[in-house]
Amino acid sequence: MVKFTGACLILISGSSIGWILASVYLNRERELKELQVAFNILNTEMSYGKNLLADVLENAAGVLKPPLSSIFSRAGEELKNSREKSFSELWEELVDRYGRQSFLAQ
Amino acid sequence: MASSVLKYLPVNIANIIANLKEWQKREVIEIRMRVNQPLQLISYEGEIFPLDEKNNPCIITPLDLERAFMILVKNSYYAIERQLAEGFLTIPGGHRVGFTGQAVLEGGEIRTIKNINSLNYRISRQLPGIAGGLIKKIFDSEEGNIYNSLIIGPPLSGKTTLLRDMVRLISDGDERYGLKGKKVALVDERSEIAGAYNGIPQNKIGKRTDLLDNCPKARGMLLLIRAMSPEVLAVDEIGHREDVLALEEVINAGVKILCTIHGRDYYSVLQRPSLQGLLAGKAFERYIILSNRAGIGTVEMVLDASGKEVK
Structure with missing residues (x-):
């Protein structure tokens, strides 16, 4: 009985660890797909729509889930209000702040 | 109206200008920024080269100029490429900002201007009644x-x-x-x-x-x-x-x-x-x-x- 219970526990815990690891990979894939869509939106709205970068970033944030959406929406917001930072400085800062929470950084 | 121009300048430059008595008396008609040269203002009375907090001429760095330009184009250089070819932009308030840099030619025509090296903010003033x-x-x-x-x-x-x-x-x-x-x-x-x-x-x-x-x-x-x-x-x-x-x-x-x-x-x-x-x-x-x-x-x-x- 003890052996059987032990075997079950090993099986359950092994499966759980597997599921947890798999979910990280699945979420990475999901985030990569979302980013691809977001960058396509950026490309289209910039190349064809000639819309302002701040508006384009906010629109692209709509197809993303947190924390990646926060990078885009905050970048758009801060671009409209900040005069002290360039876009590249702002982007690096936000990727550093929110990117760590994403599955891609795990 | 003229104070709206300061929103289109980098914060460090805007602060220097806002503190000048000529600015406060609404006498400034042009703000000129040239890379690696002192900030120059043109007023009704003549030209002014403002000093920084250490009493040195306020030299415009390449970064100042890049920031000013990015504020003007709202970080969206690509969106106004055609307007850039004309050599000026109009900002709210009717103020005109002229610029020079390297012209990019296409078929003998200026397609755009890149590597901006000089900006000239011309302050538009309405004087109702002068006519x-x-x-x-x-x-x-x-x-x-x-x-x-x-x-x-x-x-x-x-x-x-x-x-x-x-x-x-x-x-x-x-x-x-x-x-x-x-x-x-x-x-x-x-x-x-x-x-x-x-x-x-x-x-x-x-x-x-x-x-x-x-x-x-x-x-x-x-x-x-x-x-x-x-x-x-x-x-x-x-x-x-x-x-x-x-x-x-x-x-x-x-x-x-x-x-x-x-x-x-x-x-x-x-x-x-x-x-x-x-x-x-x-x-x-x-x-x-x-x-x-x-x-x-x-x-x-x-x-x-x-x-x-x-x-």
Whole structure:
């Protein structure tokens, strides 16, 4: 009985660890797909729509889930209000702040 | 209005300018930033080179210039590539920012300007009422018509400011002069007169004025006489042959004209080859000669079609 219970526990815990690891990979894939869509939106709205970068970033944030959406929406917001930072400085800062929470950084 | 310009400058530069007494007294007309050179301001009294907190000249770094330019283009250089080829941008308030850098050519035409090395913020000031003293000389009170008028003056003599106020006055009308408001059409190729931002006038141009913004003058004039049936048509800085041909069309259509031209005086304009047809036909009934001898907007004299002074 003890052996059987032990075997079950090993099986359950092994499966759980597997599921947890798999979910990280699945979420990475999901985030990569979302980013691809977001960058396509950026490309289209910039190349064809000639819309302002701040508006384009906010629109692209709509197809993303947190924390990646926060990078885009905050970048758009801060671009409209900040005069002290360039876009590249702002982007690096936000990727550093929110990117760590994403599955891609795990 | 002028304080809105500071929002389009990097914070460190804006703070230095905001603290200057000339800025606070609203005397500054131009802010010039050149890479690796001191910040320069032009006021009614002359030029100013502001000092920083350590009493050194405020040198414009490449980063200052890049930040200023990115603020102006809202970090969206790609979106206004065509406007960049014209060498200036208009910001809210009707202020114009000119710039120079490296021209990118395509088929012999300037496609855009990159690596910006110099910015010039020209501060637009409205001076409502300045045309009041002149209106009697350009208005035929018996016929109730405006005379076809040409404002002549060198750069920074207040031609555009005067034209803007004439447009406002003629459009609104003024009982003191027996002037009834007229339908005025305005072609504002460089958004300097109406100071339009996204097509909406930021300056006072009168309640009967129809504005065609950011449109080449010659095409704009012809479009307006067909589309808006104006009584008076106003346009800034004529000089090209196609402008003159369009003006002839306008005059032949029975529309009165108000325009400006760069020139030192009446005689320098008489020698302009492109204007010969108009001048020979005595198309202009009044010449308003401006200078900056006693400050910007000095009216030297008003002449009639034959060059005699109108008293």
